[in-house]
Amino acid sequence: MAIASSRTVKVEQLAKHASWRKREWVSAYLFILPSGLLIAAFLAFPVIYSLWLSLLNWDGMSPRMSFVGAGNYQTLLTSHEFWNSMLVTGYYTLGSVPLRMAAALALAIFLNQKVRGLGIYRTFYFTPVVTSGIAVSIVWLWIFDPTWGIANWVLGLVHIPSLQWLSSPVEAMPGLILMSVWKGVGFDMVIYLAGLQGIPETYYEAATVDGAGRWAMFRHITWPLLAPTTFFILVTGIIGASQVFDQVFVMTNGGPLRSTEVLVFLLYQYAFKFFEMGYASALAWVIFLVILAFTLLQWKFLPQDVT
Amino acid sequence: MGPESTTGHVRSRREFLTALVIGGASVVVAACSSSPSTPAPAATKPAAGASASAPQPVPTAVAPVTIGKGSKKLEVWHYYGQAQAQPLQKIVENYATVDPTLSFELTFTPGANLLAKIQTAIAGNAVPDIVQTDLVWVPIMIDSQKTLALDDYFKEAKFDITDFFDALLQYDQGEDGKYYAIPMDTNNIQLFYNKKLVADAGLDFEKSPPQTWDDLTEAAGKLTSSSKKQWGLDLGAETTQGAQGALANRHMCMTWQAGSKYFDDKGGRPERGAAAFNKDGGVPAWQWNVDIIQKTKAVPIQPPQNGFVTGYEGMNYNGPWAIPDTLRLIGSKFEMGVISYPGKTADLAGNSWSGGEHFQVFKGTNQDVSAKFIIWLTSPQNIETFAEQAGYIPTRKSVIDGDTYKAWLNKNPLYKAYAANMSKVHPRVPTRLFFDLTIAISNHLEEAIYQKSSVQDALNAAADESLSIMKQKGYQP
Numbered sequence: 001m002a003i004a005s006s007r008t009v010k011v012e013q014l015a016k017h018a019s020w021r022k023r024e025w026v027s028a029y030l031f032i033l034p035s036g037l038l039i040a041a042f043l044a045f046p047v048i049y050s051l052w053l054s055l056l057n058w059d060g061m062s063p064r065m066s067f068v069g070a071g072n073y074q075t076l077l078t079s080h081e082f083w084n085s086m087l088v089t090g091y092y093t094l095g096s097v098p099l100r101m102a103a104a105l106a107l108a109i110f111l112n113q114k115v116r117g118l119g120i121y122r123t124f125y126f127t128p129v130v131t132s133g134i135a136v137s138i139v140w141l142w143i144f145d146p147t148w149g150i151a152n153w154v155l156g157l158v159h160i161p162s163l164q165w166l167s168s169p170v171e172a173m174p175g176l177i178l179m180s181v182w183k184g185v186g187f188d189m190v191i192y193l194a195g196l197q198g199i200p201e202t203y204y205e206a207a208t209v210d211g212a213g214r215w216a217m218f219r220h221i222t223w224p225l226l227a228p229t230t231f232f233i234l235v236t237g238i239i240g241a242s243q244v245f246d247q248v249f250v251m252t253n254g255g256p257l258r259s260t261e262v263l264v265f266l267l268y269q270y271a272f273k274f275f276e277m278g279y280a281s282a283l284a285w286v287i288f289l290v291i292l293a294f295t296l297l298q299w300k301f302l303p304q305d306v307t
Numbered sequence: 308m309g310p311e312s313t314t315g316h317v318r319s320r321r322e323f324l325t326a327l328v329i330g331g332a333s334v335v336v337a338a339c340s341s342s343p344s345t346p347a348p349a350a351t352k353p354a355a356g357a358s359a360s361a362p363q364p365v366p367t368a369v370a371p372v373t374i375g376k377g378s379k380k381l382e383v384w385h386y387y388g389q390a391q392a393q394p395l396q397k398i399v400e401n402y403a404t405v406d407p408t409l410s411f412e413l414t415f416t417p418g419a420n421l422l423a424k425i426q427t428a429i430a431g432n433a434v435p436d437i438v439q440t441d442l443v444w445v446p447i448m449i450d451s452q453k454t455l456a457l458d459d460y461f462k463e464a465k466f467d468i469t470d471f472f473d474a475l476l477q478y479d480q481g482e483d484g485k486y487y488a489i490p491m492d493t494n495n496i497q498l499f500y501n502k503k504l505v506a507d508a509g510l511d512f513e514k515s516p517p518q519t520w521d522d523l524t525e526a527a528g529k530l531t532s533s534s535k536k537q538w539g540l541d542l543g544a545e546t547t548q549g550a551q552g553a554l555a556n557r558h559m560c561m562t563w564q565a566g567s568k569y570f571d572d573k574g575g576r577p578e579r580g581a582a583a584f585n586k587d588g589g590v591p592a593w594q595w596n597v598d599i600i601q602k603t604k605a606v607p608i609q610p611p612q613n614g615f616v617t618g619y620e621g622m623n624y625n626g627p628w629a630i631p632d633t634l635r636l637i638g639s640k641f642e643m644g645v646i647s648y649p650g651k652t653a654d655l656a657g658n659s660w661s662g663g664e665h666f667q668v669f670k671g672t673n674q675d676v677s678a679k680f681i682i683w684l685t686s687p688q689n690i691e692t693f694a695e696q697a698g699y700i701p702t703r704k705s706v707i708d709g710d711t712y713k714a715w716l717n718k719n720p721l722y723k724a725y726a727a728n729m730s731k732v733h734p735r736v737p738t739r740l741f742f743d744l745t746i747a748i749s750n751h752l753e754e755a756i757y758q759k760s761s762v763q764d765a766l767n768a769a770a771d772e773s774l775s776i777m778k779q780k781g782y783q784p
Contacts, residue, residue, distance in 0.1 A: 061429045061451035147536050147611035147619070167609035169757065253551055256608075257757055258750065272423045273742040275447070 054281035061275065072282035082283070084258055085266045086290075088173070092262060093241035095177040096184075101233055103181060104188030109222075111189070112196045122193075126186035133183065137250035140179045141166070144251075151175075166252050169259040176247055176260055183247075184240070188233050195229030196222070231302060235295055242291050263287050372396060375403040375410035381677055382435035383411055384425070386418035387664075387697070390631055391492075394696035398689050405683060409676060422447075429453050434669040436677045440488065442665050443741045445478040449487045450739040455668040456485040460678040470687070470703045474661040477576060477734035489685045492699035493663035495732050496560055497724040498648045499615060499623040499633065503641040504530055504537070508621070516646040518653035520564075520595050523622075527605035530621030539605035540622045541614055542596070552742065554749035554756075556660060557624070558584065559735050561592035563658035564650035570736065573784060578734050581784040582773045584748070585766035588651065594762045597755050608756070616640075624648065626662060627725045631698050634721075645724045657728035660735040663702065700725050740782055747772045 054072055058065040076082050111121055128136060143150045144165035152162040165175045203221050212220070245264040248254060254261035254269075264287065271280035373380075374396060387395055392415060399411050414435070416424050422444055428434045429451055440448060448454050461468055468476065471490050479488040505512050508529040517523040527539030543553055559569045565588025571580030583589065600606045607614075615623040616636035625633075630645075637643060647657035666684060668677040683689070687706050694701040695715050700722065701707050707726055716723050736744050751769035755762045777784050 059450075060426050061447070061453070063452060142612050145612050146609055147538075147607070147614070164609065255551065255753060257753055257759065269746070272426065273746060275426070275742075 050281040050284055053277055054285055056278040058277050059275035060271070060277040068278065072279045073286070076279065076282050076286060081258070081261070081266060082286075085261050085263045088258070088260060089242055089244070089262045091173055092177060092180075092244055092260075093238055095173065096180045096241050096244075097234065097237040099177065100181045100185050100188055100237060101230070103185045104192050104233070105226075105230075107185065107189045108192035108196055109218075112193060122190075125189055128183045129186040131183075133246035134250055136183055137179070137247045140175075140247075141251055143179075144175050167256060169255075169257040172252055172256060172260050176244075176251065179247060179251075180241075180244065184237075188237070191229055191233055192226065195226045199225045231298070235298060238294055238298075239291055242287065242294075369415040371412050371414040373410060373412050374399050375407070377403070377407055377409040379408055379673070379676065380410045380412055381437060381673055381680065383413050383437045383439070384416060384421065384435045385413060385439035386416055386421045387439065391693075391697040391699070394693050397696075398684065398693060402680060402683060406676070406680075409680070434671070436669060436671065436673045437681060438667050438669065439491065439664050440667055442475060442478045442488075442490065442493075442661065442663050443735070443737075445488045445665055445667065446481075446737055446739045446741065448667055449481045453669055454487050455670050455674050455678060456481075456483075456487055457489070457668070457678055457682075458485050460675075460682060461486065464679070464682050466682050470705050472661065472702060472704060472729055472732065474732045474734045475663065475665075475702055477578070477737040479665060480576075488665040488667040489681055490702035491664050491666055491685060491690070492694060492697065493661055493702045493729070493732075494626045494628055494700055495659035495661060495725055495728055496624060496626050496648060497657065497659065497728065498646050499625050499629075500644050500646065501615065501618060501621055501641055502644055504618065504621045512644060512646055517649045518647075518656050519649050520561075520651055523649045524595075524599055524603055524605070527599060527622065528603050531603075531605040536611070536619060538607050538610065538614060538620045539603075540599070540624070541610040541620045542606050542624045543610070551749045551753075552745040554752040555745040556735060557596070558589065558593055558748070558752055559733070560648065560659050561595065562589040563660075563731075563733050564648065564655045565589070565592050566651065566655050567592075569733075571784070576737075578736060579738055579784075581777075582770035585763070585770040589766060590763055591651065593752060593755060593766065596752075597758070597762060600756060601758060627698060627700055627722055630721050643721070645721045647724050647728055657724070658731045658733065659728060661732035663699065698722070700729060704729075738782065740776060740780060743776045743780065744773050747776060 252260040267283045475490040517526045530539035567588030568583045570578045573579035614620040650656040666681040691706045748769040751765040755765035
């Protein structure tokens with residue numbers, strides 16, 4: 001009898017526990033429901049819908065819509081302008097990411113010292129990051145003005161002949177890269193600063209005792225311990241550079257002679273100028289796959305201790 | 308991996324990759340559906356983008372304006388900047404006495420963003436009742452099959468659509484012959500000049516203005532001074548700020564100024580057929596452009612920012628929309644004048660494309676009252692009031708020829724050349740392929756400007772690509 005009673009209590013306890021667990025699950029799902037709905041509506045659905053669109057021929061407005069399967073991808077991969085944009089985007093990425101990282105590291109090391117007015121310097125270098133990309137691009141249009149822009153004035157001070165900047169097929173992309181480095185260096189700098197401040201001071205003290213110089217300390221302590229930070233900046237930098245748009249839209253419109261026609265600008269043109277939403281969506285997915293492939297490659301080939 | 312990894316809190320590779328995949332995909336795909344902000348171009352430049360007649364976009368958001376107290380609200384989307392929006396609001400206020408049951412919500416969107424917004428609204432079935440469109444958008448809107456044919460409403464209201472300039476109506480009349488839009492204002496392109504620089508160069512444009520391209524080359528050469536950083540003529544940015552479509556727009560003007568067609572007629576309607584710009588007048592027209600940039604060196608490939616208003620450009624190819632801002636920026640520095648843009652021969656001077664804004668109605672529950680409203684809005688009296696107050700050119704022939712508007716022109720002589728040349732305006736690709744064709748053509752025109760190919764080769768390549776685009780998009784030239 002006692003055993004039976006004890007069993008009954010146990011079963012009741014288990015049932016209570018199960019019920020409580022169930023309620024907990026329901027509560028948990030209710031709590032995440034608002035976020036889940038938002039993610040589904042504004043992230044998952046558009047992503048899946050754009051994949052569907054990429055299989056269609058549709059202008060985004062008219063009722064005419066036809067299924068073309070992989071036709072948009074086939075056209076894309078055989079188009080000269082797509083491969084030109086790939087090269088242009090690659091050029092921009094290769095030009096801007098390493099330069100931005102190097103400048104950011106140098107600035108971070110400088111601002112990691114005990115310098116008077118440190119807060120002012122940090123604010124100064126970070127300000128372009130939080131300034132509107134459109135506004136910044138307009139200012140740089142003036143800076144690059146071949147007739148009376150500051151850029152040519154500075155070159156003149158060191159006896160370098162004036163450049164045509166944005167109106168030259170050769171000089172337009174370096175101009176965009178220069179502006180982008182200026183605009184984004186503050187962000188990388190802050191990340192590097194955080195990385196630098198995470199390195200224990202004792203390592204440097206020990207190295208000093210061992211007679212290491214500044215360069216040796218940088219090479220054997222700072223740089224290796226910043227490797228995860230560098231990897232983060234590299235990956236996010238490449239992703240960001242692959243999606244560059246604002247400055248191209250405002251400053252060059254992809255010209256001259258398509259020398260700055262980056263992938264996302266090409267996508268914009270197809271979506272909102274030529275009204276080819278299917279083709280533009282296919283392009284969006286190809287851009288995504290390219291970025292993903294590069295990220296995986298970096299992951300695979302960079303030393304494991306970095307990641 | 309973030310800096311926290313140095314202290315041991317390393318995120319897993321899978322988490323990091325997952326975040327990258329989701330983030331990367333969403334950002335890239337989001338680029339398909341978001342429209343970028345657009346800067347206000349320099350006051351003396353034709354507006355950015357392929358549509359050179361677009362107004363100066365205002366980059367800041369403006370709250371919708373509600374007019375009237377009626378219970379039925381009509382939603383109107385427009386891109387008029389403040390100088391044009393205020394006269395529009397005053398006119399709309401008068402409609403409250405015509406139909407007190409209505410109220411209006413006027414929502415401003417910068418011109419560079421409005422077409423993308425309309426596109427999104429159509430896809431999302433969330434269109435307004437009435438929309439103001441750049442005239443080159445009208446065929447695209449008609450093609451969406453979401454806008455209302457107005458012919459029955461014209462009959463009911465005894466509305467004389469033929470009073471509007473035919474070049475403007477070419478956009479509004481669909482392939483089915485029905486009208487889907489009404490022109491509100493218009494413009495064209497003529498020549499601003501700096502009276503002081505012209506006088507300093509020993510020229511007198513009031514007595515003997517340049518009338519031919521040769522005259523223009525000569526005048527531009529005299530007005531150019533490299534030591535003063537002064538340019539003879541500003542033809543707009545070649546490669547920046549919307550240059551892509553702008554080059555074709557300019558080439559069109561000059562082809563007509565050479566007495567030729569840009570595209571052949573189709574079914575008796577102009578500029579809708581196969582490319583004609585690679586023969587006859589189109590070739591010398593673009594050769595003149597290349598020569599004045601590369602040989603005479605009187606036109607900059609990239610004009611100096613605000614070069615005309617600061618007194619560093621003798622002449623500037625521009626439209627009437629830029630006059631108010633240009634005068635404001637010039638201040639008391641010098642006086643400006645406006646003359647007809649020269650032609651290959653003097654009798655062809657002033658030929659230009661037609662620009663401007665039209666109103667359209669979306670199909671829906673409010674379509675009848677909306678159609679009646681835009682018919683009222685574009686009455687001769689409202690067209691004249693709006694043109695005078697907003698600084699645009701009237702779209703109706705009866706208004707331009709009327710005594711009151713002529714009296715207004717006498718008080719505002721800078722607009723005379725634009726009004727006088729309305730009889731010489733042409734439609735520029737009044738089909739749904741406007742952007743496809745003008746951007747493709749501009750890319751080839753740019754090759755000639757940079758001397759990567761001869762003018763004839765560039766134009767032939769542009770003609771071939773135009774034909775290919777038409778075929779690909781199911782358009783019979």
